[in-house]
Amino acid sequence: MTYIRRPNVVHPDMPSNELGLTARDYEGGISSLCAGCGHDSVTSAFVQALFELSIPPHRVAKLSGIGCSSKTPAYFASASHGFNSVHGRMPSVATGANSVNRDLHYIGVSGDGDSLSIGFGQLCHAIRRNVNMLYVIDNNGVYGLTKGQFSASADVGTTAKKGEVNIQPPIDACMTALTMGCTFVARSFSGDKEQLVPLLKAGLVHKGFALIDVVSPCVTFNDHLGSTKSYDFTRQHYHPAIHADFIAPAGEITASYRDGDTISVVLHDGSRVVLRKVDEQYDPTDRIASYAFLQKHAAAQEIVTGLLFIDDAKPDMHETHKVVEQPLNSIDFDTLCPGQSALAELQNRFR
Amino acid sequence: MTTGPKDNDFTVKIANVNGTGSASANTLLMKVLFRMGIPVVAKNYFPSNIQGFPTWYEIRANEDGYLARSGRVDVMVAMNAETYQKDQDCVAPGGFLIYDSTWPRHRILDRKDITILGVPLAQLCNENFSASRARILMKNIAYVGVLAALLDLDMEVVKALLTQSFASKAQLLDANQLAIDLGYRYAKEHFDGSLPFRARSSDKTDDHIIIDGNTATGLGCVYAGATLGAWYPITPSTSIMDAFRAFCDQYRKDPETGLTNSCVIQAEDELSALGMVLGAGWNGARAFTSTSGPGISLMNEFLGYGYFAEIPAVLIDVQRCGPSTGMPTRTQQSDIMSCAYASHGDTRHVLLFPANPGECFSMSVQAFDLAEQLQTPVIVVTDLDIGMNDWMCPDLQWDDAYQPNRGKVLSADDLEKMEAFHRYIDADGDGIAYRTLPGTHPKGAYFTRGSGHNMYGAYTEDSTEYREIVDRLLQKWEAAKGFVPEPEVHYSEKFRSGIISIGSCHDAVVEARDRLADSGVHLNYLRVKAFPFGARVQEFLDAHDRIYVVEQNRDAQLRGLLLLEARVEQATLVPLLHFDGLPLNAKFLVDAINTDLSKGKAA
Ligand SMILES: Cc1ncc(C[n+]2csc(CCOP(=O)(O)OP(=O)(O)O)c2C)c(N)n1
Ligand code: SF4
Ligand SMILES: [Mg+2]
Numbered sequence: 025m026t027y028i029r030r031p032n033v034v035h036p037d038m039p040s041n042e043l044g045l046t047a048r049d050y051e052g053g054i055s056s057l058c059a060g061c062g063h064d065s066v067t068s069a070f071v072q073a074l075f076e077l078s079i080p081p082h083r084v085a086k087l088s089g090i091g092c093s094s095k096t097p098a099y100f101a102s103a104s105h106g107f108n109s110v111h112g113r114m115p116s117v118a119t120g121a122n123s124v125n126r127d128l129h130y131i132g133v134s135g136d137g138d139s140l141s142i143g144f145g146q147l148c149h150a151i152r153r154n155v156n157m158l159y160v161i162d163n164n165g166v167y168g169l170t171k172g173q174f175s176a177s178a179d180v181g182t183t184a185k186k187g188e189v190n191i192q193p194p195i196d197a198c199m200t201a202l203t204m205g206c207t208f209v210a211r212s213f214s215g216d217k218e219q220l221v222p223l224l225k226a227g228l229v230h231k232g233f234a235l236i237d238v239v240s241p242c243v244t245f246n247d248h249l250g251s252t253k254s255y256d257f258t259r260q261h262y263h264p265a266i267h268a269d270f271i272a273p274a275g276e277i278t279a280s281y282r283d284g285d286t287i288s289v290v291l292h293d294g295s296r297v298v299l300r301k302v303d304e305q306y307d308p309t310d311r312i313a314s315y316a317f318l319q320k321h322a323a324a325q326e327i328v329t330g331l332l333f334i335d336d337a338k339p340d341m342h343e344t345h346k347v348v349e350q351p352l353n354s355i356d357f358d359t360l361c362p363g364q365s366a367l368a369e370l371q372n373r374f375r
Numbered sequence: 376m377t378t379g380p381k382d383n384d385f386t387v388k389i390a391n392v393n394g395t396g397s398a399s400a401n402t403l404l405m406k407v408l409f410r411m412g413i414p415v416v417a418k419n420y421f422p423s424n425i426q427g428f429p430t431w432y433e434i435r436a437n438e439d440g441y442l443a444r445s446g447r448v449d450v451m452v453a454m455n456a457e458t459y460q461k462d463q464d465c466v467a468p469g470g471f472l473i474y475d476s477t478w479p480r481h482r483i484l485d486r487k488d489i490t491i492l493g494v495p496l497a498q499l500c501n502e503n504f505s506a507s508r509a510r511i512l513m514k515n516i517a518y519v520g521v522l523a524a525l526l527d528l529d530m531e532v533v534k535a536l537l538t539q540s541f542a543s544k545a546q547l548l549d550a551n552q553l554a555i556d557l558g559y560r561y562a563k564e565h566f567d568g569s570l571p572f573r574a575r576s577s578d579k580t581d582d583h584i585i586i587d588g589n590t591a592t593g594l595g596c597v598y599a600g601a602t603l604g605a606w607y608p609i610t611p612s613t614s615i616m617d618a619f620r621a622f623c624d625q626y627r628k629d630p631e632t633g634l635t636n637s638c639v640i641q642a643e644d645e646l647s648a649l650g651m652v653l654g655a656g657w658n659g660a661r662a663f664t665s666t667s668g669p670g671i672s673l674m675n676e677f678l679g680y681g682y683f684a685e686i687p688a689v690l691i692d693v694q695r696c697g698p699s700t701g702m703p704t705r706t707q708q709s710d711i712m713s714c715a716y717a718s719h720g721d722t723r724h725v726l727l728f729p730a731n732p733g734e735c736f737s738m739s740v741q742a743f744d745l746a747e748q749l750q751t752p753v754i755v756v757t758d759l760d761i762g763m764n765d766w767m768c769p770d771l772q773w774d775d776a777y778q779p780n781r782g783k784v785l786s787a788d789d790l791e792k793m794e795a796f797h798r799y800i801d802a803d804g805d806g807i808a809y810r811t812l813p814g815t816h817p818k819g820a821y822f823t824r825g826s827g828h829n830m831y832g833a834y835t836e837d838s839t840e841y842r843e844i845v846d847r848l849l850q851k852w853e854a855a856k857g858f859v860p861e862p863e864v865h866y867s868e869k870f871r872s873g874i875i876s877i878g879s880c881h882d883a884v885v886e887a888r889d890r891l892a893d894s895g896v897h898l899n900y901l902r903v904k905a906f907p908f909g910a911r912v913q914e915f916l917d918a919h920d921r922i923y924v925v926e927q928n929r930d931a932q933l934r935g936l937l938l939l940e941a942r943v944e945q946a947t948l949v950p951l952l953h954f955d956g957l958p959l960n961a962k963f964l965v966d967a968i969n970t971d972l973s974k975g976k977a978a
Contacts, residue, residue, distance in 0.1 A: 034513075054846055056501060080817070081817060082813075082817040082819065082820060083814055085658075085814070089653075095633040096821050097822070102819055102820065103817045105811075105813035105814075105820050105822075105824045106821070106822035106823060108822060108823065108825070108826065109825070110677060110680050110825060113650045113676075114679065115646070115650075116646065116647035116649075116654065117651070117654035117657075120640075120650060120651030120652055120658070121654035121655060121657060121658040123603050123640060123654075123655060124602055124603055124655040124658050124814070125659070125660075125814060126816050127814065145644070145647075146646075146647055146650070149642075149643040149647065153640075194717070202639035268863045283886075332408065342638075345634070345638050345639075345640070346633055346634050346635060347638045348629070348634045352602035352660050353658055354828075355602065355636050357600045357778065358920060359636065360597075360627065360636065361598050361600055362597065362626040363773060364773040364774070364775050367773045368597075368770075368772055370594075371770055374584035374585050374586045375583070
């Protein structure tokens with residue numbers, strides 16, 4: 025079990041991005057997850073989103089906790105630094121990393137066990153601080169890596185493969201994020217790349233904490249009849265409330281949107297998210313309305329997807345902590361150290 | 376040891392109730408002595424409660440410059456009727472007790488072998504101050520006036536200190552001065568002269584400061600160039616981050632923008648605090664957290680991660696009484712073992728043991744150098760006594776030529792020239808591999824993990840590859856012995872017995888050795904300053920037949936660590952343990968060693 029690198033064969037016709045890189049340059053090591061695992065689809069959506077945004081891979085930092093989902097940062101962007109931390113504690117590591125270099129793109133990948141059970145507190149506090157990062161939960165309703173125990177996102181009444189019935193009520197990541205003041209809340213499905221890729225792109229550009237809860241079925245332990253996180257169940261109960269198109273700063277709006285059905289949100293770098301409403305009553309800039317909408321549809325067993333809420337104006341952690349623009353890890357020592365004469369003067373206070 | 380008090384050699388203890396504002400009065404008294412040029416030792420015994428519990432403050436004036444508690448009380452200011460019995464009991468025969476005689480003298484205060492002096496402090500203050508809060512506060516300042524008269528304090532110094540403290544608050548200055556005068560005059564009018572031991576101006580405190588260890592630590596972190604402090608509040612460590620933040624505001628804030636080039640994050644718990652520090656260390660910044668024993672317990676998993684994934688981090692553990700919540704406001708050295716081996720699996724951590732605030736300053740800087748050089752968490756292990764008490768120490772010094780040791784970090788240029796980078800290859804054969812920082816260069820990327828990894832940084836479950844990593848970590852541990860601070864050693868080959876001690880035990884040991892030497896008992900001395908122990912510790916162990924291991928915990932943790940990590944017989948190391956939560960004093964050691972020696976003679 026050593027390092028497996030993908031053969032680096034590039035087809036001459038492969039499209040390249042603004043940096044002259046192809047999608048290949050955003051790939052990682054070969055996945056060791058089960059064939060058909062939803063998490064692998066999320067990984068390939070990451071490859072596409074990073075490629076399309078033309079982000080230099082080495083300006084990305086990927087962080088994760090522990091779980092099958094948390095292994096996936098090894099399977100994309102191998103030219104990015106990765107930090108596979110301990111179970112449930114990735115948010116704090118990302119917070120610390122971000123605090124000293126605000127110029128990188130931070131991607132957190134976690135699981136429903138990692139984020140909603142053991143790491144629930146850390147997730148809430150990272151949201152509360154509005155750490156500028158994209159945080160993706162690969163949500164399969166179980167602990168995949170420890171072989172299929174229910175996680176905190178499993179619905180009451182859902183059955184495990186061996187027949188056990190879940191009795192503890194679920195925690196909904198999106199509703200939690202909304203109440204914690206999250207500035208970007210989305211839900212998607214690993215099987216819907218068309219929806220997921222633009223959400224990842226918008227989340228990467230959003231300034232602040234962007235949470236995307238991705239229903240990502242576990243084919244080995246939770247893809248059977250009686251599970252509410254299976255491919256079948258998700259497809260049947262899928263309710264796209266809103267579709268997000270991501271438009272780069274210089275990009276033209278080419279698609280024709282009917283007035284009244286779309287909302288355009290300008291992100292801090294000039295790019296835009298154009299939100300096409302599927303449900304007319306839905307307003308993704310109204311936190312309270314979003315919450316009510318989610319509650320209503322959850323009661324009807326519908327999995328609401330899309331960019332559910334966005335607020336690009338709230339200050340991020342650096343602003344609230346009043347930290348200088350320059351990354352703290354690049355400030356030279358002589359600027360940071362007050363020196364002997366200051367020390368001599370200071371000590372008059374201690375006599 | 377039974378020498379009585381004399382001029383410039385006496386101990387005053389003040390018993391009070393917390394929340395009555397006695398701290399400023401007590402500090403004033405201590406500073407007056409210090410400014411008169413007399414070395415002082417100040418210990419504050421305070422409860423883990425905000426209001427209404429007993430507190431004590433002890434000031435030892437000491438011309439010889441010993442810095443430990445005296446273990447004796449010559450003057451007791453008994454301001455708390457609840458603790459009269461205890462307070463009267465601890466006064467040395469021939470000593471003095473001052474109480475508030477506004478009310479009739481309590482029957483408890485009945486000792487015949489001490490002098491009991493009543494001063495109607497409440498009455499004096501009620502007559503002169505109208506606000507109820509002022510009446511309470513000024514009672515404290517008034518007893519300073521009484522002591523000023525009895526101990527012959529230099530009133531010019533008192534006045535200068537008051538003027539300085541209340542430079543911008545003229546009204547408070549007047550009130551405080553009045554309170555001092557009330558006490559002073561009463562004592563002059565009612566008591567016959569001053570006490571048989573007095574304060575005489577001296578010159579022993581030039582080029583010294585009064586500072587607590589936590590302030591010095593926070594300052595050290597600023598001087599080391601730390602840019603992230605992440606923490607969760609816990610006594611007795613909290614004032615480290617308070618100090619760090621205040622010094623960052625003072626030295627690193629742009630007055631125009633209000634922006635600071637450092638960041639302090641109050642985390643949701645200690646797990647998160649250390650997670651943040653590791654994230655920042657991985658990202659190339661100097662980052663630290665401050666905590667106490669319960670926090671170290673919570674940080675265990677991440678400490679193992681930092682050790683195995685090789686990420687620099689600095690932790691300051693200000694020890695307090697355990698186990699569990701223990702006595703949060705009492706001192707101990709009981710985290711030695713838990714810090715040394717914190718976390719599951721084969722982990723070991725580099726520890727530094729400062730003995731006073733001066734070393735808190737210098738060792739916190741050293742901790743960052745070691746953490747980055749060795750790419751590992753380093754814990755500065757102090758305690759409540761050092762951290763929260765005011766200590767007299769020589770002026771702190773800074774060498775402007777100092778440049779931080781950032782360890783083996785590859786730059787973009789280095790990477791550009793390299794064929795390929797692999798994270799855990801021991802290119803230099805010293806057990807320390809090169810690392811890269813995120814964002815530097817596309818060739819620098821690697822995947823940091825706490826799971827099994829090989830020298831290329833890739834995931835592995837292969838036994839040989841795993842062994843390569845953990846064996847190299849051991850090699851790095853051996854190398855660390857050459858980088859950590861050497862012990863302080865006082866050695867003469869004439870003597871075959873010695874003392875090994877650690878941290879805040881130091882000053883009591885110094886004094887005890889002098890007193891024992893006076894009676895013809897000579898002991899060599901080694902003070903451990905770091906873990907891992909180096910060659911000098913082994914030499915000292917080899918050179919003695921009997922060594923007293925002096926430390927402040929029940930289970931002889933330093934002794935245990937020596938037995939585990941060095942070559943020495945159990946019987947050679949005699950535990951000498953003080954763990955009641957109060958700082959160590961020399962008398963305790965002298966008595967214990969004399970007892971041990973007499974046992975030896977009897978046998
Ligand atoms: C402190 C700790 N406790 C327990 C574990 C065991 N463990 C590993 S992964 C995991 C659950 C992962 O579930 P999830 O985050 O949903 O990821 P998935 O595998 O489903 O993608 C658990 C309990 C651990 N690694 N660390
Ligand atoms: S166990 Fe489930 S979650 Fe884990 S890799 Fe297999 S399918 Fe995916
Ligand atoms: Mg899961």
